[in-house]
Each structure stands twice: as C-alpha cells, then as structure tokens.
Amino acid sequence: MRCFLEIAYNGSHYHGWQRQANAHTVQEEIEQALSRMMGQPVDITGSGRTDTGVHAKQQVAHFDTDSSLALEQIQYKLNAMLPPDIAISACREVKSEAHARFDAQERGYHYYIHQKKDPFLDGQSYYFSQSLHVELMNIAAEKLLGRQDFESFSRVKTEVNNFICEIFTAKWFWENDQLVFNVRANRFLRGMVRALVGTLLEVGREKLTVEDFVSIIAAKDRTKAGRAVPPHGLYLSEVQYLEDIYC
C-alpha cells in the first residue's frame, strides 16, 4: 500500500528537506527510521523541498510498504524513533498512483516576524524591529495575486523552465505579537517566499512604493527585488490534495 505522511519539523538543525550526500536532512532522518522499522530500505518522496533552516508545519511525503502494521502503529513508532524536532502528525493510506509532489494542488507558506526581542521566538521567527506600515504591505501583497511570471523573485541559479506561478492568497495578519505573511500558490520558485517577504518589508519601511513593487514584478529581474529574509521565519504550512486520492 501507499501511505502519505504528514510531517512537522523544526528545520534549525537540518540542511533542508531533501536527502543529499554529507548533509543531515529531514528526508534522510525519516527514511532511516522507516527503513529500520520495516527491516528493508524505504524511500520517501516529499511534496517539495524546503531549504536549509526552513521549518514545516505540514510537509507531505509518500512511501510504499507491504507491512502488516496498522497506520496508527507506523505513526506511533515513527514518532518514538524520530528526534524531538520531527513529528509525524498523520499517516494515511492513499491510492497506489497518488503522488505527494505531482498531485499537490496548492502549497501554503507562512513567514513569521516579531518586532520586540523575544528569547522564546529566537530561531522560529524573524526579529525585525523597524516599524512597518502593514496596510501598505497588504496593498502591495494583493498585486501578487493571480497567474504571473515571478522571475524577479526566483533564485538566479535554478533549473525550472518557466517562472509562472498562480498565487491564490497573499496576506499579512497579526497572530498575537507576531506579524505573519500567508501565501498560497499552485507552486513556488526556489527562494521565492523569502524574496517576496524581503521586498514587501521594503514597502513596509516605505523605502519602496506599491508602484515600485508592481514594477519589480514586471521587471522579471531578480536584482530589482529586495534581499531575501532569513530562513528561520519561514514555514511550509500546508500542502493540499484532492480528497479522492485518499482510500
């Protein structure tokens, strides 16, 4: 059977999601635990990568197994085997052709900012003490909506064929003392959310106008956008699938 794992992780101590030689990654940790549990090598396929230091509230990955263990047992054992900074929040059976990456309809990210020094948010939110005009940031964020070319916010070295993404949601909101950027799209380019947030902060600081922001999107030139914000404020927050993939 094929299973989807829903995974939360604190990315602080990992070189991102994706397995790679000579670097400690989240995928590798989970594959090692699953392989130990099943007594044979198990590969998992994630919905997408996250970069070094980026967190996930809900990453999704699939794997195949002919184990007779119940889904709850797999989840329970994995949580016991995995380190405290990786948690399996669900293990669900899906149709045999379901694919964590190709079947993802929508992905969501949250970027967290706090403006007052807080020892308990260190490593889990970006400390940015300069004052921000949040209303302007939201007017600019609205300009991101829809199907557009986001080359201006893509890392220069990248393997993609095109830079077209469809953004469904782009909104700043307050969650207690934290300012959060919620962005949802069919896909994201590498480094895109951190470049978007860095540029929107320039709007918030009134170093860029909303019109400047619109020109930056149109320029399709990464050198025009703002600096990327650090990874430790970024969370992959949700990956959505059609309901009919689940058994």
Place this chain on the structure above:
Amino acid sequence: MRCFLEIAYNGSHYHGWQRQANAHTVQEEIEQALSRMMGQPVDITGSGRTDTGVHAKQQVAHFDTDSSLALEQIQYKLNAMLPPDIAISACREVKSEAHARFDAQERGYHYYIHQKKDPFLDGQSYYFSQSLHVELMNIAAEKLLGRQDFESFSRVKTEVNNFICEIFTAKWFWENDQLVFNVRANRFLRGMVRALVGTLLEVGREKLTVEDFVSIIAAKDRTKAGRAVPPHGLYLSEVQYLEDIYC
C-alpha cells in the same frame, strides 16, 4: 541611581542564572554587557537563582550606576549587546535601598507540558504523552495552599534553615494545547517546583491518590515525593514588589 532590570531568557544554553567559575550563566552575560557599556565593572543582584536549563519570562535584578544614560537607552543598548536568548523587557529606577532579592514579595513559576509531539515546543515545554486526570491534579494542588513545611519537595543538599513556604496559588490550566501549572509563593526551595510537578503528575496518572499526596507533604521526606520533571518546562514567570520601591 539604582535600577531594576526585568529580564526574559531562554535558559537552554545556560548553566542557570547565577554567576560561577567555568560555567556560562545569564547573570554573567548581563554583567559583561553592562560593564562594557558603562566602561567599568558592574555587578547585578538577581531576585533569586534559576537552575541549569530553566527559563524566565520575568526575572528581576538590580544594579547601581552613575551613568548619564537614559533608562530607555540602557535597555536599548543592552538588548543590542545581549545574545538573542536574553531580552531586557524593562529598566526602571528604584529607591536606593530597594533590593531585587530581599524586597521580592511573591514569586511565580509556570511549568509547561504538552501531550502531543511538537517540534516547535521542544526545549520549551515538557513532552509527556501519558494521559492525565487534570481534575485530580487540581484537587491535589489545592492541598499545597497556605503556610506549610515543604521539606518533601526540597533538594536534599540545601543550605536553608527551614522549609516553610507560603503558597498563594497552585493551579493547572490549559493554554492552547499546553497544560500549565501556575504556582505562586513568598519563596521556593531548590528544586521545589519540579518535584511538586513530578508528584502531581503521579496523581494525574492515578499512581498516587490525593490522600497519598497529602501524606507526602506531611512526611517532610524528599524520598517520598515523585521524581523531578526536567528543567526545560520551567519558567520563572513573575517577581512581585511593592509599588513604593519605584521612583
């Protein structure tokens, strides 16, 4: 002038509050920053110690200075100089005889527990997955109220003359997905809150009855109480003074 600092810190990377040879402590970090700022050695006196790994939402310490810097400047500069896991939330002038330790009227601690694995609470809350009868824990906690001898919950090697504390509040409550023990007293013995919580968890697991708990208090014998819970769930949450100490 004499100043009170209100300090929050994540204790994960410190050998507690109190300065000591060959160990990295919160007091030492703050004294070094203050001394650098003032250009001369500055000592600070805390309201009390916290153990290795214990956090503080509000520790208080006093120091004396003849600096001409405004209080806001001292706070601002200290925050810039101190590492991200220590924050100064206030700097207030007090009367010259005010003392952070001797004038403290009441101290409060919070102990945080989470019951579902959560990568973002790791190091800031105690993961305890066994089910708990919280109502019984609160009935037992009520037995702590008032002026009593708490030798059963004091670390064996200790320098105090007596074990009498007056507990004003002892209550479990839910804060989102976390179970929190709120305890307030005129003073606490070393290791006391962690031993109290460990014993109350035994009541919650129904390994001890409320009557057992009452007998444990009466026994004045540390070997009768439960195991101390780990430090990373514990927060010094508040230190209270009379209003008339402030200038």
